[in-house]
Amino acid sequence: MPLETPDTAPATESPTPAPPISISGFAPLRIPLFRDRWVASTVSSVGTWMQDTAGTWLMTSLTASPLLIALMQTAASLPIFFLGLLAGATADIFDRRRLLIFWQCWMLVSVAILAVLTFLGHISPWALLGFTFLLNAGSAMNNPAWQAIVPELVPRALIPDTVTLNAASNNLARAVGPALGGLMVAAFKSPHAGAGWVFFLNAASFAGVIWVLVNWKRMPLFKSALPSERIAGSIRSGIRYVRYSPPLQASLLRVFLFTFFVSAVWSLLALVAKRDLHQGALGYGILNGALGIGALIGASTLPRVRRRVPADTIIAGSTVVYVATLLILAFIKSPPIVIATLVCAGYAWTSTMSTLNVSVQLSVPAWVQARALGAYLMTFQGGLALGSILWGFIAEHTTTPRALICAACGLALSLPIALRFHILRGAVPDLSPYQWKNPPPQLVDFDGLPATEATAGPVRISIDYNIAIADYAEFTRAIHRLRDVRLRDGAIRWGIFRDAQNPELLNETFIMESWLDYLRSRERFTQADIAIRERVRSLHSLPDSPHISHQLYAGEIPDVE
Numbered sequence: 001m002p003l004e005t006p007d008t009a010p011a012t013e014s015p016t017p018a019p020p021i022s023i024s025g026f027a028p029l030r031i032p033l034f035r036d037r038w039v040a041s042t043v044s045s046v047g048t049w050m051q052d053t054a055g056t057w058l059m060t061s062l063t064a065s066p067l068l069i070a071l072m073q074t075a076a077s078l079p080i081f082f083l084g085l086l087a088g089a090t091a092d093i094f095d096r097r098r099l100l101i102f103w104q105c106w107m108l109v110s111v112a113i114l115a116v117l118t119f120l121g122h123i124s125p126w127a128l129l130g131f132t133f134l135l136n137a138g139s140a141m142n143n144p145a146w147q148a149i150v151p152e153l154v155p156r157a158l159i160p161d162t163v164t165l166n167a168a169s170n171n172l173a174r175a176v177g178p179a180l181g182g183l184m185v186a187a188f189k190s191p192h193a194g195a196g197w198v199f200f201l202n203a204a205s206f207a208g209v210i211w212v213l214v215n216w217k218r219m220p221l222f223k224s225a226l227p228s229e230r231i232a233g234s235i236r237s238g239i240r241y242v243r244y245s246p247p248l249q250a251s252l253l254r255v256f257l258f259t260f261f262v263s264a265v266w267s268l269l270a271l272v273a274k275r276d277l278h279q280g281a282l283g284y285g286i287l288n289g290a291l292g293i294g295a296l297i298g299a300s301t302l303p304r305v306r307r308r309v310p311a312d313t314i315i316a317g318s319t320v321v322y323v324a325t326l327l328i329l330a331f332i333k334s335p336p337i338v339i340a341t342l343v344c345a346g347y348a349w350t351s352t353m354s355t356l357n358v359s360v361q362l363s364v365p366a367w368v369q370a371r372a373l374g375a376y377l378m379t380f381q382g383g384l385a386l387g388s389i390l391w392g393f394i395a396e397h398t399t400t401p402r403a404l405i406c407a408a409c410g411l412a413l414s415l416p417i418a419l420r421f422h423i424l425r426g427a428v429p430d431l432s433p434y435q436w437k438n439p440p441p442q443l444v445d446f447d448g449l450p451a452t453e454a455t456a457g458p459v460r461i462s463i464d465y466n467i468a469i470a471d472y473a474e475f476t477r478a479i480h481r482l483r484d485v486r487l488r489d490g491a492i493r494w495g496i497f498r499d500a501q502n503p504e505l506l507n508e509t510f511i512m513e514s515w516l517d518y519l520r521s522r523e524r525f526t527q528a529d530i531a532i533r534e535r536v537r538s539l540h541s542l543p544d545s546p547h548i549s550h551q552l553y554a555g556e557i558p559d560v561e
Contacts, residue, residue, distance in 0.1 A: 026161070026165070027158055027161060028153075028154045028158050028161055028162045028165055029165065031153065031154055033153055033216065034153040034154055034162065036212050037153065037209075037212055038165060038166070038169055039208075040208040040209045040211070040212045041166070041169050041209060042169040042172060042173055043205050043208050044205045044206055044208065044209050045169060045170050045172075045173030045177065046172075046173040046176055046177045046180070046205065047177070047201055047202035047203075047204070047205030047206075048173065048177065048202060048205075049173050049176075049177025049178050049181065049288070049292070050177045050178070050180050050181035050184070050198045050201065050202060051111065051135075051181065051198055051199060051202040052076070052177070052178070052181070052288075053177070053178040053181035053182050053185075053198075053281070053284065053285050053288055054181040054182075054184065054185050054194065054195040054198035054199070054281075055072060055128060055132060055195065055199075056069065056072050056270050056284075057181075057182065057185055057191065057195070057270065057281045057284060058118070058123075058128060058185070058191050058192070058195040059072050059125060059128055060270060060274060061191040062123070062124065062125045062128065063125045065125075065396065066268075066271055066392055066395045066396045066400070067392045067393060067395075067396045068125050068129075069270055069271060069392070070267040070268065070388050070389070070391065070392025070393075070395070070396075071129055071388070071389070071392065072128075072129065072132060072267075073263065073266050073267040073384060073385070073388035073392075074267075074385045074388045074389055074392075075129045075130075075132040075133045075136065076132060076136045076381075076384075077136070077263075077381040077382070077384040077385035077388065078133070078136075078381070078382075078385040079133060079136045079137040079139070079140040079381075080136070080139070080140040080143065080377050080378055080380070080381035080382070081378055081381050081382035081385050081386075082140075082378075083137060083140040083141055083378075084140065084144070084374040084375060084376075084377050084378025084379075084381070084382075085235050085238055085239065085371065085374050085375060085378060086141070086231070086235065086374075087140055087141040087142075087143065087144045087145070087370075087374045087377075088144040088148075088238055088370045088371035088372065088373060088374020088375065089231050089234035089235045089238060089370075089371055089374070090141070090145075090231065090234075091144045091145035091148055091370030091371075091374070092148075092234060092238075092367065092368065092369070092370045092371050093229060093231065093234050095218070096145040096148065096149055096218070096370070097213055097216055097218045099141075099142075099145050100142060100145050100146060100149075100209075100213050101210060101213050101214065103138045103139075103141045103142035103145075104138075104142065104206050104209050104210045104213065105206075105210065106137075106138035106141075107135055107138040107139060107142070107206055108203050108206040108207070108210070109203075110131060110134045110135045110138060111131075111135055111199050111200075111202050111203040111206075112199075112200070112203040113131065114128075114131040114135070114199050115196050115197075115199035115200040115203060117131075118192055118195050118196035118199055119192070119193070119196040121192055123192065140377070140381070143373075143377050144370045144371070144373045144374040144377060145370055147166075147357070147361075147370075147373045147377075148369045148370035148373055149218075150162050150163070150166070150361065151361075151366065151369070152218065159358065159361050159362065160303070160306065160358045160362075161303055163354055163357050163358045163361060164299050164302050164303055164306075164354050164358075165299070167295070167298075167299045167302075167350045167353060167354040167357075168296060168299030168300060168350075170295075172292070172296050172299075173292070176289070176292070177288075177289075177292070178284070178285040178286075178287075178288030178289045178292065179282070179285040179286055179288070179289040180285070181198050181285055182280075182281040182282040182283070182284055182285020182286065182288075183282055183285065184197055184198050185198065185281040185282075185285075186280060186281045186282045191281070194281075229520075234371065235371075237368065237371070237490065238368060238371030238372070238374065238375065240487065240488055240490070241364070241368050241371065241372065241488040241489075242372070242375050243487075243488070244484045244487040244488035245363065245364070245484070245488055246484075247359070247363040248360065248363050248364060248372060248375075249421075250359075250421035250422060250423060251356055251359045251360050251363065251376065251423060252375060252376060252379045253418070253421050254315060254356060254418050254421060254423060255353075255356045255376065255379050255380050255383065256379045256380075256382065256383045257383075257414045257417065257418050258315070258318075258319065258322075258352055258356075258383070258411075258418070259379075259380055259381075259383030259384050259387065260383040260384075260386060260387040260410075261322070261326075261387060261407045261408075261410045261411035261414065262322050262349070262387075262407075262411065263383060263384045263385075263386075263387030263388045263391065263407075264326060264387065264388075264391040264403060264404055264406075264407035265291075265322070265325060265326065265329065265345065266384065266388070267384075267387070267388035267391055267392055268329075268391055268392070268395060268400055268403060268404060269284070269287055269288065269329075270284055271395065271400045272287075272329050272338075272400060272404075273287050275400065276333055276400065276401075277333060277335050277338065279335070283335070286339065287338065287339065287342055290339045290340075290342035290343050290346065291342045291343075291345060291346035291349065292346060293343055293346060294342065294343035294344055294345060294346025294347040294348075294349070294350075295346035295347065295349055295350035296346075296350075297343070297346075297347055298346065298347035298348070298349070298350040298351045298354075299350050299354065302350070302351055302354055302355075305351070306355070310424075310425070311355050311359065311423040311424040311425070312419065312422055312423055312425070314351050314352065314355050315351075315352050315355060315356070315418070315423065316415065316418075316419060317348070317351075318348035318349070318351050318352040319348075319352075319411060319412075319414075319415050319418070320415075321344055321345060321347075321348035322345060322348055322349075322408075322411060323408050323411050323412045324341070325341050325342070325344070325345040325348075326404045326405070326407050326408035326411065327404070327405065327408050328341045329341070329401075329404050330400075330401040330402075330404035330405050330408070331401065353380075355423065355424070356376075356423065357376070358424070359423045359424050360372055360373060360376045361373075362424070362428050362431075363429075364431065365431040365432075365433070365524065365526050366431075366433075367523075367524050368524075387407070391403045391404075391406070391407055394406055429526070429527075429528035430526065430527035430528050430531075431526045431527070431528055432526060432527050433523075433524075433525070433526060433527075434525045434526060434527055434529065434530045436522070436525075440519060440522065441550050443515060443552075457512060457513055457514035457515055457516075457517070457518075457552065457553060458492075458511055458512060458513055458514070458552075458553045459511065459512040459513075459514065459515050459517075459518050459550065459551070459552055459553075460509060460510075460511050460550075460551040460553075461509070461510055461511075461512070461518070461548065461549070461550055461551075462507060462508070462509050462548070462549045462551065463507070463508040463509075463546050463547070463548050464505065464506075464507050464546055464547045464548075465505075465506045465507070465508065465536075465537075465539075465540050465546050466504055466505060466506075466540060466541045466542045467504055467506055467539055467540065467541060468504065468539075468541045469503065469504065471539045471541070472503075474539060475506070475536065475539045476496070478532070478535045478536045478539065479496050479506075479508060479536050480496075481532050481535075482508075482532050482533055482536050483496070485525075485529045485532055485533070486510045486521070487510075489520075489521040489524045489525070489529075490512060490513075490517050490518070490520055490521035490524070491510040491511060491512060491521065492511050492512065492513055493510065493511040494508075494509070494510040494511075495508075495509050495510070496508050496509075497509065504541070515552070518550075
């Protein structure tokens with residue numbers, strides 16, 4: 001038997017018995033743990049959206065600069081752009097429950113300090129931006145772990161409905177929170193007093209989430225038998241996986257293109273409400289609430305739509321809706337028409353974001369899930385942050401309608417590019433860990449040549465295949481699919497070479513930084529990966545398995561006198 005097999009299989013446990021699959025999309029709520037998390041998260045999200053509205057409106061009372069107002073969206077988005085990979089790496093290394101408790105406490109304290117400063121009147125535009133940045137830095141570090149625990153709470157078959165319910169939670173909060181935030185600000189003579197109370201309630205809303213996390217008895221799906229990666233190595237592994245995973249790359253490109261142009265709605269809506277529609281804080285909250293109502297409708301109907309309409313079509317339709325929304329915000333000054341348009345935009349928003357989130361969740365295995373979600377959130381918020389800066393800059397130097405028109409034109413022109421990168425097309429791959437039957441080769445130590453597992457390396461793995469000329473074309477196609485598996489699981493170099501004198505003899509070689517990295521790469525093999533490897537080996541023409549050798553770098557040993 002070939003030796004290219006890992007010695008341990010990652011532990012796999014089903015967190016709960018799988019309930020019957022329901023076309024209604026509400027089956028995950030029958031699971032008590034997920035239901036408690038969902039309720040606590042919804043309450044916290046209401047506080048977050050109240051703060052978003054109150055904070056943005058407070059900024060309009062502190063400054064008349066469109067750029068500073070638009071920077072509120074940037075301050076909310078930029079932390080995830082910078083911290084997404086770090087957040088994903090820490091969530092894949094450390095205990096996710098403890099990380100979540102820490103970052104929820106961070107957000108509670110940040111908002112509480114902001115509330116006190118606002119009550120005392122010691123708040124400036126830059127202080128408001130600073131504390132908004134700190135709050136969202138905690139959110140940036142929290143979110144990959146928060147989304148990565150989904151497979152630990154529900155069976156894999158329910159993940160699409162679970163992601164949709166999470167979107168429904170956020171969008172239910174978006175429907176209620178902005179209106180409540182605007183109402184509270186409008187209820188006080190001073191915007192400082194109203195905003196201060198909103199900030200205080202948001203700080204209190206984190207307590208419910210912390211309580212649920214403290215009482216959660218976590219059962220991880222993936223338990224490595226090997227020492228944990230260091231943070232820098234974990235980040236490199238995450239980047240490497242993204243680089244060699246075309247389905248994940250397609251999702252990231254689509255989310256960036258969409259959010260970059262659509263960010264004009266979020267960053268300029270307060271200016272549209274104040275300058276074009278002549279509305280106050282409550283009116284701005286109602287406009288935000290219209291987006292939330294549409295998003296909530298989308299979240300409740302998306303499970304049925306997704307079973308009938310391809311993912312690419314859902315996202316393309318949402319893009320067309322947002323082109324129309326941006327143009328209507330630029331040209332139409334009638335509040336009823338704008339509100340109706342924003343309801344449709346909210347529906348399109350949650351349909352697109354939920355579909356893209358599901359595509360990431362289902363395209364990566366458990367060992368790298370938080371890092372992939374970190375990359376997704378980084379790309380998502382990066383699009384929002386960079387877009388907000390651009391549209392705010394254009395609005396500052398021209399007008400708000402012109403900025404909205406530019407965003408609409410850019411979004412329309414991006415659609416043909418986006419449609420070249422497909423989402424959730426074909427069968428979902430089986431990414432469960434492969435259960436290996438044979439131990440790995442053992443390193444041999446002998447005098448003068450130490451071979452400690454953790455540091456031994458680099459390691460070269462060489463595999464010899466005999467391939468009939470008739471199978472050569474099919475073999476090269478299959479082996480290059482295996483190339484992506486090797487590289488995203490940890491190889492730093494890969495090659496396939498044909499013997500110059502015997503064209504039927506081919507050699508696959510790949511390099512790992514250390515023996516420990518090699519063991520990790522084999523531990524990461526999934527059922528889908530092994531199917532690719534077995535297809536390659538099925539084309540080997542000899543009765544014996546391909547010959548495999550494992551070689552350690554032979555460093556120079558100084559003479560000892």
